[in-house]
Amino acid sequence: MTSCTSLALFCKVVDNFGDIGICWRLARQLAHEHGIEVTLWVDDLVSFKRICPAVDIDLGQQQINQVTVRHWRNQDGSFAPHDVADIVIEFFACDIPPNYIQAMLGCSPKPVWLNLEGLSAEEWVEGCHQLSSPHPSFSLTKYFYFPGFSAKTGGLLLESDLIERRDNFQQNTAAQAQFLGQLGATPSELNAFKISLFCYPHAPVSELFEVWKNSDTPITCFVPEGVASDSVKSFMQAAGANKGNLGSAGSYANSGALTVRVLPFIPQEEYDKLLWACDFNFVRGEDSFVRAQWAGRPFIWHIYPQDNNLHHKKLNAFLQRYSANSNSINALSLYWNEANSAPLDLPEVWKELKLALPKLNQMSTNWVAEMRQNGDLAANLLKFSAAVR
Incomplete structure (x- = not known):
C-alpha cells in the first residue's frame, strides 16, 4: 500500500x-x-x-x-x-x-x-x-x-466537524436570528414556519405558493435570487409589492399567511446555515441534496431531469430508502418532480405533512445517524x- x-x-x-x-x-x-x-x-x-x-x-x-x-x-x-x-x-x-x-x-x-x-x-x-x-x-x-x-x-461528503457545527447553530436561537436578520428577515418572519426554496425552473412553485397563502399559520419562504424567478415575480406583483426590483435580492412580499423573501446567492457555508435555520427545505441537484440530509430537517428533492424520465427511477429509489413510511413526503416529492401518476390534492398533502412534522423530524435525525455509519x-x-x- x-x-x-x-x-x-x-x-x-x-x-x-x-x-x-x-x-x-x-x-x-x-x-x-x-x-x-x-x-x-x-x-x-x-x-x-x-x-x-x-x-x-x-x-x-x-x-x-x-x-x-x-x-x-x-x-x-x-x-x-x-x-x-x-x-x-x-x-x-x-x-x-x-x-x-x-x-x-x-x-x-x-x-x-x-x-x-x-x-x-x-x-x-x-x-x-x-x-x-x-x-x-x-x-x-x-x-x-x-x-x-x-x-x-x-x-x-461529510466534513469531520459538520454535525457539531450544525448542532451548535441549531441550539442557538440568537445565532439563527442574527444570521437570518442579516439576510433581511424581520422578527415576524423569524417566528413563522421557515422554508428554504431551491429548485429548477419547471417546479410547480406557484401552485405551492397558493397553498401556503392559505395556511393556518404564518410561513416565510426564503428563495435565492434567480430561483423560481417567474413564480416569485408573479407572487410579488399580485401581492402589490413595490420595494425595489421584484425578484431581486432584498425584495419581499406578503399575501395571506405567506411571505416570500428573495436572498442574495450566498456562499456554501452560509447556505448550510440557511438549511439548518429553516423548518423545511426544498433542494435540487446533488450538492444541496446532500447538505439538506445533514441538516437533519425534512426536505423535498428536485432531481436533475434526464431523458426518458430516468430521474424518476432515481427519485423513487431514494424515497424507498429515506421516506418509505411517509406518505406526505413521498406524495409531495412525486408531485414536485412531475412523477405522480394521479391528480394530487396539494392542500391536503401539505396539511398532512405539517401534522406529521414531529415524526418527520425524527425520521431526518435517524437518517443522519444511519448515513454517518457509512x-x-x-x-x-x-x-x-x-x-x-
Whole structure:
C-alpha cells in the first residue's frame, strides 16, 4: 500500500452549481482534513464564483483555501509525468485532457485514476462501485467510484466537524436570528414556519405558493435570487409589492399567511446555515441534496431531469430508502418532480405533512445517524486509492 499525497480533480460544470459545489467541498475537505495537495480543474469560473466569492474569474491559476484552482479552458496543454497527481479524478465521466493521460503513462507508480460518479440510491450502484476499467490502448486502469447511501458505496461528503457545527447553530436561537436578520428577515418572519426554496425552473412553485397563502399559520419562504424567478415575480406583483426590483435580492412580499423573501446567492457555508435555520427545505441537484440530509430537517428533492424520465427511477429509489413510511413526503416529492401518476390534492398533502412534522423530524435525525455509519466520502476514497496504488 502506497500513500497518496496529491490529487487532481477535473470538473465540467453541467448543473450550474451542483457539479462545482460537490467538487469544491471535496477538494477543501481533502486539503484541510487530510493534508492532500489538491488541484481543482474547472471549466466554469463564473458559476464557481457564485458559491465561492474568492474566485477571480480572470485568473488561469489561483490558490484558494489551500486548494490550487486551475481554469480548464480546453483539452490542449502540455503535461509531463511530474505534473500528474497521485490520484486523478474525473467527475461524472468528464474527459480529461489527452496529454494528461499520456503523462500518466510515464509515472511510476501509476496514478490512481477514478471516475467519481453521480449520487444514486439505485441498487445497481453497489455492484458497480470500485469496479475497474482497463484503458483500451494504454496500461492504465480507471476505477468507478460511487457515492451512496450504504456501506457498499463510498458514502456521502461529510466534513469531520459538520454535525457539531450544525448542532451548535441549531441550539442557538440568537445565532439563527442574527444570521437570518442579516439576510433581511424581520422578527415576524423569524417566528413563522421557515422554508428554504431551491429548485429548477419547471417546479410547480406557484401552485405551492397558493397553498401556503392559505395556511393556518404564518410561513416565510426564503428563495435565492434567480430561483423560481417567474413564480416569485408573479407572487410579488399580485401581492402589490413595490420595494425595489421584484425578484431581486432584498425584495419581499406578503399575501395571506405567506411571505416570500428573495436572498442574495450566498456562499456554501452560509447556505448550510440557511438549511439548518429553516423548518423545511426544498433542494435540487446533488450538492444541496446532500447538505439538506445533514441538516437533519425534512426536505423535498428536485432531481436533475434526464431523458426518458430516468430521474424518476432515481427519485423513487431514494424515497424507498429515506421516506418509505411517509406518505406526505413521498406524495409531495412525486408531485414536485412531475412523477405522480394521479391528480394530487396539494392542500391536503401539505396539511398532512405539517401534522406529521414531529415524526418527520425524527425520521431526518435517524437518517443522519444511519448515513454517518457509512463513513465519509473523502476518507473512504483515500483509503481505497491507497489500497490499489
